[in-house]
Amino acid sequence: xxxxxxxxxxxxxxxxxxxxxxxxxxxxxxxxxxxxxxxxxxxxxxxxxxxxxxxxxxxxxxxxxxxxxxxxxxxxxxxxxxxxxxxxxxxxxxxxxxxxxxxxxxxxxxxxxxxxxxxxxxxxxxxxxxxxxxxxxxxxxxxxxxxxxxxxxxxxxxxxxxxxxxxxxxxxxxxxxxxxxxxxxxxxxxxxxxxxxxxxxxxxxxxxxxxxxxxxxxxxxxxxxxxxxxxxxxxxxxxxxxxxxxxxxxxxxxxxxxxxxxxxxxxxxxxxxxxxxxxxxxxxxxxxxxxxxxxxxxxxxxxxxxxxxxxxxxxxxxxxxxxxxxxxxxxxxxxxxxxxxxxxxxxxxxxxxxxxxxxxxxxxxxxxxxxxxxxxxxxxxxxxxxxxxxxxxxxxxxxxxxxxxxxxxxxxxxxxxxxxxxxxxxxxxxxxxxxxxxxxxxxxxx
Numbered sequence: 001x002x003x004x005x006x007x008x009x010x011x012x013x014x015x016x017x018x019x020x021x022x023x024x025x026x027x028x029x030x031x032x033x034x035x036x037x038x039x040x041x042x043x044x045x046x047x048x049x050x051x052x053x054x055x056x057x058x059x060x061x062x063x064x065x066x067x068x069x070x071x072x073x074x075x076x077x078x079x080x081x082x083x084x085x086x087x088x089x090x091x092x093x094x095x096x097x098x099x100x101x102x103x104x105x106x107x108x109x110x111x112x113x114x115x116x117x118x119x120x121x122x123x124x125x126x127x128x129x130x131x132x133x134x135x136x137x138x139x140x141x142x143x144x145x146x147x148x149x150x151x152x153x154x155x156x157x158x159x160x161x162x163x164x165x166x167x168x169x170x171x172x173x174x175x176x177x178x179x180x181x182x183x184x185x186x187x188x189x190x191x192x193x194x195x196x197x198x199x200x201x202x203x204x205x206x207x208x209x210x211x212x213x214x215x216x217x218x219x220x221x222x223x224x225x226x227x228x229x230x231x232x233x234x235x236x237x238x239x240x241x242x243x244x245x246x247x248x249x250x251x252x253x254x255x256x257x258x259x260x261x262x263x264x265x266x267x268x269x270x271x272x273x274x275x276x277x278x279x280x281x282x283x284x285x286x287x288x289x290x291x292x293x294x295x296x297x298x299x300x301x302x303x304x305x306x307x308x309x310x311x312x313x314x315x316x317x318x319x320x321x322x323x324x325x326x327x328x329x330x331x332x333x334x335x336x337x338x339x340x341x342x343x344x345x346x347x348x349x350x351x352x353x354x355x356x357x358x359x360x361x362x363x364x365x366x367x368x369x370x371x372x373x374x375x376x377x378x379x380x381x382x383x384x385x386x387x388x389x390x391x392x393x394x395x396x397x398x399x400x401x402x403x404x405x406x407x408x409x410x411x412x413x414x415x416x417x418x419x420x421x422x423x424x425x426x427x428x429x430x431x432x433x434x435x436x437x438x439x440x441x442x443x444x445x446x
Contacts, residue, residue, distance in 0.1 A: 014067065015050040017103070017149065018074055019043060022096030024157050028164040029092065032083040042077040049073045071097055094184050095160075095226055098219050103152035105216045107145040112208055156223075163227050184222050242414055249345035249414075253307065305332035307340035308347060308372075315351040323363040324355065330372040334379050334443040338422060346418045349411040350437060354385035357435060361386055374443070381439040391430040398428065398435075412437075 032038055050070055056062055075093045079086055301312040312328060319326035335343060351368070358366040368385045391398045397412055412428075415437075419426045424441040 011050040011053060011066070011070070012047055014100075015046050015070055015074070017100045018071065018097060019046060020096075021100040021103075021153060021156075022074065022078065022093045024099065024153060024160045025092035025095045025164060026078060026082060026089070028160065029082045029084045029088060032081060035081065038081045042081050046070075046074050046077050091226070095223065098184055098223055098226070099152065099156045100149075102216055102219045102223075103149040105212050105219070106152065107148050109209065109212045109216075110145055110148065112205060112212070159223075159227075163231070184226070238410075238413065241410055242417055245410055245414055246341075246345060249348060250341050253310070253341055253344040301328070301330065303330050303332035305335045305340075305343055307343040308332045308335065311344050311347045311351070315348070315355065318355060319368065322355070322359060322366070324358055324366040324368060326368045326370075328370040328372075330370065331374055332372060334374045335372075337441070337443050342418050342421070346415060349414050350381075350383050353411045353415075353437075354383055354435075357387040358385050360388045377442055379441040379443045381441075382436065384434055384436045386433055387430065387435045388433075391435065398430070415439075 053066055053069060055066070071093070075086075075090055078093060079089050082089055301309045301316070303309055303312075308330065312330070316326050316328070318324075338346075351370070354368045358368060365386055369383070371380070371382045373380050397416070416426050419439055419441075422441055424439055427438045429436045429438075
Protein backbone atom coordinates (compact mmCIF):
# COMPACT_ATOMS: atom_id res chain seq x y z
CA UNK A 1 0.00 0.00 0.00
CA UNK A 2 2.95 2.34 0.59
CA UNK A 3 5.45 0.80 -1.82
CA UNK A 4 7.84 3.08 -3.66
CA UNK A 5 6.34 3.97 -7.05
CA UNK A 6 5.85 6.96 -9.31
CA UNK A 7 2.32 7.41 -7.95
CA UNK A 8 3.68 7.33 -4.39
CA UNK A 9 5.82 10.41 -5.11
CA UNK A 10 3.29 12.03 -7.43
CA UNK A 11 0.63 12.45 -4.70
CA UNK A 12 2.34 15.39 -2.87
CA UNK A 13 3.40 16.87 -6.22
CA UNK A 14 -0.20 16.79 -7.38
CA UNK A 15 -1.36 18.34 -4.10
CA UNK A 16 1.14 21.17 -4.52
CA UNK A 17 -0.03 21.79 -8.08
CA UNK A 18 -3.67 21.69 -6.99
CA UNK A 19 -3.22 24.10 -4.07
CA UNK A 20 -1.26 26.56 -6.22
CA UNK A 21 -3.86 26.45 -9.00
CA UNK A 22 -6.76 26.87 -6.56
CA UNK A 23 -5.10 29.94 -5.04
CA UNK A 24 -5.26 31.65 -8.44
CA UNK A 25 -8.99 32.04 -7.80
CA UNK A 26 -9.31 31.76 -4.02
CA UNK A 27 -7.27 34.93 -3.41
CA UNK A 28 -10.30 36.96 -4.52
CA UNK A 29 -12.46 35.55 -1.73
CA UNK A 30 -12.77 36.96 1.78
CA UNK A 31 -10.22 35.43 4.19
CA UNK A 32 -10.99 34.52 7.78
CA UNK A 33 -9.25 36.14 10.72
CA UNK A 34 -5.84 34.65 11.26
CA UNK A 35 -5.40 34.01 7.56
CA UNK A 36 -1.65 33.37 7.89
CA UNK A 37 -1.73 30.53 10.38
CA UNK A 38 -4.92 29.11 8.87
CA UNK A 39 -3.33 28.97 5.41
CA UNK A 40 -0.18 27.34 6.83
CA UNK A 41 -2.27 24.75 8.66
CA UNK A 42 -4.31 24.14 5.49
CA UNK A 43 -1.20 23.47 3.38
CA UNK A 44 0.38 21.24 6.04
CA UNK A 45 -2.81 19.21 6.46
CA UNK A 46 -3.20 18.77 2.70
CA UNK A 47 0.35 17.50 2.27
CA UNK A 48 -0.04 15.16 5.25
CA UNK A 49 -3.26 13.81 3.73
CA UNK A 50 -1.58 13.27 0.35
CA UNK A 51 1.18 11.21 2.00
CA UNK A 52 -1.32 9.29 4.13
CA UNK A 53 -3.48 8.16 1.19
CA UNK A 54 -2.58 4.54 0.42
CA UNK A 55 -1.91 3.24 -3.09
CA UNK A 56 -4.14 0.18 -3.15
CA UNK A 57 -4.29 -0.27 -6.92
CA UNK A 58 -2.93 1.28 -10.12
CA UNK A 59 -6.07 1.11 -12.25
CA UNK A 60 -8.09 4.10 -13.47
CA UNK A 61 -10.93 3.60 -10.97
CA UNK A 62 -8.82 3.64 -7.82
CA UNK A 63 -6.57 6.44 -9.08
CA UNK A 64 -9.71 8.50 -9.72
CA UNK A 65 -10.88 7.86 -6.16
CA UNK A 66 -7.42 8.82 -4.89
CA UNK A 67 -7.35 12.17 -6.70
CA UNK A 68 -10.99 12.91 -5.86
CA UNK A 69 -10.25 12.33 -2.18
CA UNK A 70 -7.30 14.74 -2.28
CA UNK A 71 -9.43 17.31 -4.09
CA UNK A 72 -12.27 16.98 -1.56
CA UNK A 73 -9.84 17.32 1.34
CA UNK A 74 -8.33 20.47 -0.19
CA UNK A 75 -11.81 22.01 -0.52
CA UNK A 76 -12.55 21.32 3.14
CA UNK A 77 -9.17 22.76 4.14
CA UNK A 78 -9.71 25.94 2.12
CA UNK A 79 -13.12 26.41 3.76
CA UNK A 80 -11.16 26.67 7.03
CA UNK A 81 -9.14 29.53 5.51
CA UNK A 82 -11.76 31.60 3.66
CA UNK A 83 -14.92 33.11 5.13
CA UNK A 84 -17.14 32.30 2.15
CA UNK A 85 -20.02 30.08 1.12
CA UNK A 86 -18.90 26.51 0.55
CA UNK A 87 -20.15 26.75 -3.04
CA UNK A 88 -17.86 29.73 -3.67
CA UNK A 89 -14.86 27.77 -2.41
CA UNK A 90 -15.87 24.75 -4.51
CA UNK A 91 -16.18 27.02 -7.55
CA UNK A 92 -12.62 28.30 -7.12
CA UNK A 93 -11.18 24.87 -6.33
CA UNK A 94 -12.79 23.18 -9.34
CA UNK A 95 -11.47 26.00 -11.52
CA UNK A 96 -8.02 25.42 -10.02
CA UNK A 97 -8.23 21.67 -10.57
CA UNK A 98 -9.11 22.26 -14.23
CA UNK A 99 -6.16 24.62 -14.67
CA UNK A 100 -3.86 22.01 -13.10
CA UNK A 101 -5.25 19.40 -15.46
CA UNK A 102 -4.71 21.62 -18.52
CA UNK A 103 -1.08 22.18 -17.54
CA UNK A 104 -0.59 18.45 -16.90
CA UNK A 105 -2.07 17.52 -20.29
CA UNK A 106 0.20 20.01 -22.07
CA UNK A 107 3.16 18.39 -20.32
CA UNK A 108 1.97 15.00 -21.55
CA UNK A 109 1.95 16.32 -25.11
CA UNK A 110 5.50 17.58 -24.72
CA UNK A 111 6.56 14.22 -23.36
CA UNK A 112 5.06 12.57 -26.42
CA UNK A 113 7.08 14.97 -28.57
CA UNK A 114 10.20 13.59 -26.86
CA UNK A 115 8.94 10.02 -27.43
CA UNK A 116 8.53 9.61 -23.69
CA UNK A 117 4.75 9.61 -23.50
CA UNK A 118 4.52 5.92 -22.88
CA UNK A 119 6.92 6.03 -19.95
CA UNK A 120 5.17 8.94 -18.33
CA UNK A 121 1.68 7.59 -18.85
CA UNK A 122 2.52 4.22 -17.42
CA UNK A 123 4.53 5.80 -14.62
CA UNK A 124 1.66 7.71 -12.97
CA UNK A 125 -0.66 4.71 -12.91
CA UNK A 126 1.83 1.93 -12.31
CA UNK A 127 3.95 0.52 -9.52
CA UNK A 128 7.20 1.21 -11.41
CA UNK A 129 10.09 2.48 -9.32
CA UNK A 130 10.97 5.99 -10.61
CA UNK A 131 14.58 5.65 -9.51
CA UNK A 132 15.41 2.82 -11.93
CA UNK A 133 15.30 2.27 -15.65
CA UNK A 134 13.60 4.52 -18.17
CA UNK A 135 11.41 6.21 -15.53
CA UNK A 136 14.38 8.46 -14.79
CA UNK A 137 13.62 10.07 -18.15
CA UNK A 138 9.99 10.61 -17.14
CA UNK A 139 10.98 12.25 -13.88
CA UNK A 140 13.56 14.44 -15.58
CA UNK A 141 11.16 15.58 -18.30
CA UNK A 142 8.41 16.21 -15.77
CA UNK A 143 10.71 18.47 -13.74
CA UNK A 144 11.92 20.16 -16.93
CA UNK A 145 8.33 20.86 -17.94
CA UNK A 146 7.47 22.72 -14.73
CA UNK A 147 7.90 25.91 -16.73
CA UNK A 148 4.80 24.78 -18.62
CA UNK A 149 2.86 24.82 -15.35
CA UNK A 150 4.24 28.28 -14.60
CA UNK A 151 3.15 29.58 -18.02
CA UNK A 152 -0.33 28.05 -17.80
CA UNK A 153 -0.82 29.29 -14.24
CA UNK A 154 0.36 32.78 -15.21
CA UNK A 155 -2.14 32.86 -18.08
CA UNK A 156 -5.03 31.82 -15.86
CA UNK A 157 -3.89 34.27 -13.20
CA UNK A 158 -4.63 37.00 -15.75
CA UNK A 159 -7.98 35.36 -16.55
CA UNK A 160 -8.89 35.16 -12.85
CA UNK A 161 -7.89 38.78 -12.30
CA UNK A 162 -10.18 39.94 -15.09
CA UNK A 163 -13.10 37.69 -14.18
CA UNK A 164 -12.98 37.94 -10.40
CA UNK A 165 -11.54 41.40 -9.71
CA UNK A 166 -13.41 43.73 -7.36
CA UNK A 167 -15.95 42.37 -4.93
CA UNK A 168 -16.41 38.92 -6.33
CA UNK A 169 -19.85 37.44 -5.86
CA UNK A 170 -20.41 34.04 -7.43
CA UNK A 171 -23.86 33.44 -5.94
CA UNK A 172 -24.62 30.20 -7.75
CA UNK A 173 -27.28 27.85 -6.42
CA UNK A 174 -26.43 24.30 -5.42
CA UNK A 175 -28.75 23.02 -8.16
CA UNK A 176 -26.59 24.85 -10.72
CA UNK A 177 -23.21 24.00 -9.22
CA UNK A 178 -23.80 20.28 -8.57
CA UNK A 179 -24.05 19.08 -12.20
CA UNK A 180 -21.30 21.48 -13.29
CA UNK A 181 -18.88 20.28 -10.60
CA UNK A 182 -19.77 16.63 -11.27
CA UNK A 183 -19.08 17.04 -14.98
CA UNK A 184 -15.77 18.82 -14.44
CA UNK A 185 -14.59 16.27 -11.90
CA UNK A 186 -15.41 13.49 -14.35
CA UNK A 187 -13.49 15.41 -17.01
CA UNK A 188 -10.51 16.18 -14.81
CA UNK A 189 -10.25 12.87 -12.99
CA UNK A 190 -12.06 9.83 -14.32
CA UNK A 191 -11.95 10.50 -18.07
CA UNK A 192 -8.31 11.51 -17.80
CA UNK A 193 -7.37 8.44 -15.78
CA UNK A 194 -9.33 6.21 -18.13
CA UNK A 195 -7.67 7.76 -21.16
CA UNK A 196 -4.16 7.53 -19.78
CA UNK A 197 -4.77 3.99 -18.52
CA UNK A 198 -5.97 3.04 -22.00
CA UNK A 199 -2.90 4.67 -23.55
CA UNK A 200 -0.69 2.13 -21.82
CA UNK A 201 -2.49 -0.76 -23.50
CA UNK A 202 -2.46 -0.61 -27.28
CA UNK A 203 -2.86 2.96 -28.56
CA UNK A 204 -0.33 4.48 -30.94
CA UNK A 205 1.25 7.95 -30.63
CA UNK A 206 -1.36 9.63 -32.86
CA UNK A 207 -4.18 8.30 -30.72
CA UNK A 208 -2.42 9.43 -27.57
CA UNK A 209 -1.97 12.95 -28.97
CA UNK A 210 -5.63 13.15 -29.98
CA UNK A 211 -6.78 12.16 -26.49
CA UNK A 212 -4.54 14.76 -24.84
CA UNK A 213 -5.66 17.44 -27.27
CA UNK A 214 -9.29 16.47 -26.64
CA UNK A 215 -8.73 16.67 -22.86
CA UNK A 216 -7.16 20.11 -23.15
CA UNK A 217 -9.90 21.42 -25.44
CA UNK A 218 -12.59 19.99 -23.17
CA UNK A 219 -11.06 21.58 -20.08
CA UNK A 220 -10.78 24.98 -21.77
CA UNK A 221 -14.41 24.73 -22.87
CA UNK A 222 -15.40 23.75 -19.34
CA UNK A 223 -13.54 26.77 -17.93
CA UNK A 224 -15.38 29.06 -20.33
CA UNK A 225 -18.70 27.60 -19.20
CA UNK A 226 -17.66 27.74 -15.56
CA UNK A 227 -17.03 31.48 -15.69
CA UNK A 228 -19.80 32.27 -18.13
CA UNK A 229 -22.52 30.92 -15.83
CA UNK A 230 -21.88 33.31 -12.90
CA UNK A 231 -21.32 36.17 -15.35
CA UNK A 232 -24.66 35.56 -17.00
CA UNK A 233 -26.29 35.05 -13.61
CA UNK A 234 -24.89 38.36 -12.41
CA UNK A 235 -25.98 40.10 -15.61
CA UNK A 236 -29.51 38.70 -15.28
CA UNK A 237 -29.71 39.78 -11.63
CA UNK A 238 -28.40 43.22 -12.54
CA UNK A 239 -30.94 43.55 -15.35
CA UNK A 240 -33.81 42.61 -13.03
CA UNK A 241 -32.59 45.10 -10.43
CA UNK A 242 -32.28 47.89 -13.00
CA UNK A 243 -35.80 47.15 -14.25
CA UNK A 244 -37.12 47.37 -10.69
CA UNK A 245 -35.30 50.64 -10.10
CA UNK A 246 -36.66 52.05 -13.35
CA UNK A 247 -40.22 51.05 -12.43
CA UNK A 248 -39.72 52.63 -9.03
CA UNK A 249 -38.45 55.79 -10.69
CA UNK A 250 -41.48 55.78 -12.99
CA UNK A 251 -43.82 55.61 -10.00
CA UNK A 252 -41.84 58.30 -8.18
CA UNK A 253 -42.12 60.56 -11.20
CA UNK A 254 -45.90 60.15 -11.35
CA UNK A 255 -46.15 61.00 -7.67
CA UNK A 256 -43.72 63.90 -7.98
CA UNK A 257 -45.64 65.21 -11.00
CA UNK A 258 -48.90 65.17 -9.06
CA UNK A 259 -47.26 66.90 -6.10
CA UNK A 260 -45.71 69.47 -8.41
CA UNK A 261 -49.07 70.26 -9.97
CA UNK A 262 -50.69 70.59 -6.56
CA UNK A 263 -47.88 72.87 -5.44
CA UNK A 264 -48.46 75.03 -8.51
CA UNK A 265 -52.10 75.44 -7.54
CA UNK A 266 -51.21 76.23 -3.92
CA UNK A 267 -48.54 78.64 -5.07
CA UNK A 268 -51.04 80.67 -7.08
CA UNK A 269 -53.51 80.62 -4.17
CA UNK A 270 -50.84 81.77 -1.69
CA UNK A 271 -49.63 84.46 -4.08
CA UNK A 272 -53.20 85.72 -4.41
CA UNK A 273 -53.57 85.67 -0.61
CA UNK A 274 -50.35 87.63 -0.23
CA UNK A 275 -51.68 90.34 -2.52
CA UNK A 276 -54.90 90.50 -0.49
CA UNK A 277 -52.97 90.77 2.79
CA UNK A 278 -50.90 93.62 1.41
CA UNK A 279 -54.07 95.46 0.38
CA UNK A 280 -55.48 94.96 3.88
CA UNK A 281 -52.16 96.04 5.41
CA UNK A 282 -51.71 92.91 7.50
CA UNK A 283 -48.88 92.53 10.01
CA UNK A 284 -45.44 92.89 8.47
CA UNK A 285 -44.12 89.65 10.03
CA UNK A 286 -47.07 87.69 8.63
CA UNK A 287 -46.51 89.13 5.16
CA UNK A 288 -42.76 88.48 5.43
CA UNK A 289 -43.34 84.84 6.37
CA UNK A 290 -45.67 84.23 3.44
CA UNK A 291 -43.37 86.16 1.08
CA UNK A 292 -40.49 83.90 2.13
CA UNK A 293 -42.59 80.80 1.35
CA UNK A 294 -43.54 82.18 -2.06
CA UNK A 295 -39.96 83.23 -2.74
CA UNK A 296 -38.62 79.76 -2.00
CA UNK A 297 -41.05 78.29 -4.50
CA UNK A 298 -40.22 80.91 -7.10
CA UNK A 299 -36.61 79.71 -6.86
CA UNK A 300 -37.61 76.37 -8.39
CA UNK A 301 -36.50 75.65 -11.94
CA UNK A 302 -38.38 76.52 -15.09
CA UNK A 303 -36.71 74.88 -18.06
CA UNK A 304 -38.21 73.61 -21.30
CA UNK A 305 -38.53 70.11 -19.76
CA UNK A 306 -41.27 69.57 -17.20
CA UNK A 307 -39.63 66.34 -15.95
CA UNK A 308 -36.31 68.10 -15.48
CA UNK A 309 -38.04 70.89 -13.54
CA UNK A 310 -39.56 68.31 -11.21
CA UNK A 311 -36.33 66.44 -10.51
CA UNK A 312 -34.29 69.62 -10.12
CA UNK A 313 -36.85 70.98 -7.66
CA UNK A 314 -36.70 67.79 -5.61
CA UNK A 315 -32.93 67.49 -5.50
CA UNK A 316 -32.32 71.19 -4.85
CA UNK A 317 -34.64 70.92 -1.83
CA UNK A 318 -32.59 67.96 -0.57
CA UNK A 319 -29.41 70.00 -1.08
CA UNK A 320 -30.79 72.96 0.88
CA UNK A 321 -31.77 70.66 3.72
CA UNK A 322 -28.28 69.15 3.93
CA UNK A 323 -26.12 72.23 3.54
CA UNK A 324 -25.11 71.41 -0.03
CA UNK A 325 -24.23 74.23 -2.42
CA UNK A 326 -26.04 73.23 -5.62
CA UNK A 327 -25.59 75.33 -8.75
CA UNK A 328 -27.28 74.51 -12.03
CA UNK A 329 -27.38 76.01 -15.52
CA UNK A 330 -29.73 74.04 -17.73
CA UNK A 331 -30.91 74.55 -21.28
CA UNK A 332 -33.39 71.73 -21.82
CA UNK A 333 -34.70 72.96 -25.16
CA UNK A 334 -33.17 69.98 -26.97
CA UNK A 335 -34.22 67.19 -24.59
CA UNK A 336 -37.36 66.41 -26.57
CA UNK A 337 -35.85 63.21 -27.93
CA UNK A 338 -35.95 61.68 -24.43
CA UNK A 339 -39.08 60.49 -22.60
CA UNK A 340 -40.14 62.32 -19.43
CA UNK A 341 -39.61 59.19 -17.32
CA UNK A 342 -36.09 58.71 -18.68
CA UNK A 343 -35.25 62.35 -17.97
CA UNK A 344 -36.50 62.03 -14.40
CA UNK A 345 -34.70 58.74 -13.75
CA UNK A 346 -31.49 59.81 -15.52
CA UNK A 347 -30.99 63.13 -13.76
CA UNK A 348 -32.42 61.78 -10.51
CA UNK A 349 -29.80 59.03 -10.35
CA UNK A 350 -26.99 61.40 -11.34
CA UNK A 351 -27.88 63.89 -8.62
CA UNK A 352 -28.58 61.18 -6.02
CA UNK A 353 -25.09 59.80 -6.62
CA UNK A 354 -23.59 63.28 -6.27
CA UNK A 355 -25.57 64.04 -3.10
CA UNK A 356 -24.54 60.74 -1.50
CA UNK A 357 -20.89 61.49 -2.26
CA UNK A 358 -20.82 65.03 -0.83
CA UNK A 359 -22.73 64.05 2.32
CA UNK A 360 -19.56 62.26 3.40
CA UNK A 361 -17.77 65.63 3.38
CA UNK A 362 -17.91 68.24 6.15
CA UNK A 363 -20.33 71.15 5.72
CA UNK A 364 -18.77 73.95 3.76
CA UNK A 365 -17.16 71.51 1.33
CA UNK A 366 -20.37 70.08 -0.05
CA UNK A 367 -20.64 71.35 -3.61
CA UNK A 368 -22.50 70.04 -6.66
CA UNK A 369 -22.54 71.70 -10.05
CA UNK A 370 -24.58 70.83 -13.12
CA UNK A 371 -24.42 72.14 -16.68
CA UNK A 372 -26.81 71.17 -19.47
CA UNK A 373 -26.02 72.84 -22.78
CA UNK A 374 -26.46 72.40 -26.52
CA UNK A 375 -23.96 72.76 -29.35
CA UNK A 376 -25.27 72.10 -32.83
CA UNK A 377 -26.97 68.73 -32.75
CA UNK A 378 -25.16 67.66 -29.58
CA UNK A 379 -26.51 67.85 -26.04
CA UNK A 380 -23.90 67.96 -23.26
CA UNK A 381 -24.52 67.13 -19.61
CA UNK A 382 -21.79 67.71 -17.03
CA UNK A 383 -22.19 67.15 -13.30
CA UNK A 384 -19.34 67.52 -10.82
CA UNK A 385 -19.15 67.02 -7.07
CA UNK A 386 -16.58 66.60 -4.34
CA UNK A 387 -15.80 63.22 -2.80
CA UNK A 388 -13.69 61.83 0.01
CA UNK A 389 -11.21 58.96 -0.05
CA UNK A 390 -10.16 57.12 -3.19
CA UNK A 391 -12.26 55.78 -6.03
CA UNK A 392 -11.47 52.59 -7.89
CA UNK A 393 -13.01 51.95 -11.30
CA UNK A 394 -14.04 48.63 -12.79
CA UNK A 395 -15.14 48.51 -16.43
CA UNK A 396 -15.58 52.27 -16.48
CA UNK A 397 -17.75 52.49 -13.33
CA UNK A 398 -16.67 53.25 -9.76
CA UNK A 399 -16.62 50.24 -7.44
CA UNK A 400 -18.87 50.68 -4.40
CA UNK A 401 -17.10 50.68 -1.04
CA UNK A 402 -20.19 49.49 0.83
CA UNK A 403 -20.14 46.11 2.53
CA UNK A 404 -23.21 44.86 0.65
CA UNK A 405 -21.84 45.51 -2.81
CA UNK A 406 -24.56 43.41 -4.47
CA UNK A 407 -27.27 45.84 -3.35
CA UNK A 408 -25.48 49.08 -4.28
CA UNK A 409 -23.85 50.77 -7.24
CA UNK A 410 -26.91 50.55 -9.49
CA UNK A 411 -27.44 54.32 -9.79
CA UNK A 412 -24.67 54.93 -12.31
CA UNK A 413 -25.45 51.63 -14.04
CA UNK A 414 -28.97 52.94 -14.59
CA UNK A 415 -27.51 56.21 -15.93
CA UNK A 416 -25.30 54.25 -18.31
CA UNK A 417 -28.23 52.11 -19.45
CA UNK A 418 -30.43 55.13 -20.27
CA UNK A 419 -27.50 56.89 -21.95
CA UNK A 420 -26.87 53.89 -24.20
CA UNK A 421 -30.61 53.65 -24.92
CA UNK A 422 -30.32 56.99 -26.74
CA UNK A 423 -26.93 56.14 -28.32
CA UNK A 424 -25.18 58.56 -25.99
CA UNK A 425 -21.75 58.35 -24.42
CA UNK A 426 -20.83 58.51 -20.73
CA UNK A 427 -17.44 59.43 -19.31
CA UNK A 428 -16.43 59.44 -15.65
CA UNK A 429 -13.34 60.87 -14.00
CA UNK A 430 -12.13 61.39 -10.43
CA UNK A 431 -9.18 63.72 -9.89
CA UNK A 432 -8.04 65.90 -6.99
CA UNK A 433 -11.16 65.20 -4.94
CA UNK A 434 -13.57 66.09 -7.78
CA UNK A 435 -15.80 63.49 -9.42
CA UNK A 436 -17.08 64.47 -12.87
CA UNK A 437 -19.74 62.80 -15.00
CA UNK A 438 -20.14 63.78 -18.63
CA UNK A 439 -22.85 62.70 -21.06
CA UNK A 440 -23.10 63.46 -24.76
CA UNK A 441 -26.22 62.89 -26.85
CA UNK A 442 -27.06 63.63 -30.45
CA UNK A 443 -30.39 65.38 -30.85
CA UNK A 444 -32.33 66.27 -33.97
CA UNK A 445 -33.14 69.96 -34.04
CA UNK A 446 -36.78 70.70 -33.30
